[in-house]
Amino acid sequence: MKNTHIKTSSSADTFKIGRKLGESLFSKSGDSYIIALDGELGSGKTVFVSGLAAGIGIKEPVLSPSFTIVKEYGGSRYNLYHIDLYRLSSPSDLMSFDFYEYAGREASITAIEWANKFGETFFFPKVPTIFVNFKNIEELSETDYLRSIDLKFENFSDARIEKLLEEL
Numbered sequence: 103m104k105n106t107h108i109k110t111s112s113s114a115d116t117f118k119i120g121r122k123l124g125e126s127l128f129s130k131s132g133d134s135y136i137i138a139l140d141g142e143l144g145s146g147k148t149v150f151v152s153g154l155a156a157g158i159g160i161k162e163p164v165l166s167p168s169f170t171i172v173k174e175y176g177g178s179r180y181n182l183y184h185i186d187l188y189r190l191s192s193p194s195d196l197m198s199f200d201f202y203e204y205a206g207r208e209a210s211i212t213a214i215e216w217a218n219k220f221g222e223t224f225f226f227p228k229v230p231t232i233f234v235n236f237k238n239i240e241e242l243s244e245t246d247y248l249r250s251i252d253l254k255f256e257n258f259s260d261a262r263i264e265k266l267l268e269e270l
C-alpha cells in the first residue's frame with residue numbers, strides 16, 4: 103500500500119484535490135473504485151466527495167448523504183455512489199441498503215464516509231481503493247482550517263499511483 107500526504111487550508115482547496123483525483127480517475131473509464139473516507143465530523147469528507155463528483159463530470163450538487171445513507175449520481179462515464187455510515191448503529195445495518203451491492207459495479211466510484219465505523223468491514227479484495235483520512239490541524243480563520251489529508255492506495259499499480267500523484 104502506497105501513501106501520500108497533502109495539506110489544505112480551505113474548503114475550496116479540499117474540493118480541488120477531490121476534483122483533480124476525479125479527473126485523473128475519469129481518464130480511464132469502465133473500472134470501479136472505492137474511496138473510503140474517515141475523519142471527525144466536519145473535517146471535509148463531503149467537500150472532498152463534491153470535488154470528486156465535479157471531477158468526473160457530475161453536474162448535480164453533492165449533498166451529505168448522512169440522512170439518506172446512500173445517494174446515487176449518474177455521470178456520463180461513471181456512476182457515483184455516495185454512502186455515509188455515520189448514522190448506522192451496527193454492521194448488520196449494512197445489509198439493509200445493499201451496501202455490498204454497490205462497490206465493484208462496473209464504471210462506478212463508491213465513496214464511503216465513516217468507512218472505518220465498524221473496523222475492517224470491507225472485503226473487496228480486487229477493487230482499487232483509496233483510503234482518505236482527514237485530520238484537523240489548526241484554525242486559520244473563522245471559516246478556514248488547515249487539514250491534513252492522508253491518501254493510501256490499495257490495489258493500484260505503482261505506475262498508476264505515480265501518475266495519480268503527479269496530477270494532484
Ligand SMILES: Nc1ncnc2c1ncn2[C@@H]1O[C@H](COP(=O)(O)OP(=O)(O)O)[C@@H](O)[C@H]1O
Nearest residue numbers: 111112113116143144145146147148149246247
Ligand atoms: N481545509 C478545509 N477542507 C475542507 N473543509 C474545510 C476546510 N476548512 C474549513 N472547512 C469547512 O469544514 C466543513 C467541512 O464539512 P464537511 O465536508 O461536510 O465535513 P464531513 O463530511 O467530514 O463531516 C465545511 O463547512 C467547510 O467549509
Ligand SMILES: [Mg+2]
Nearest residue numbers: 147148166215
Ligand atoms: Mg459528510
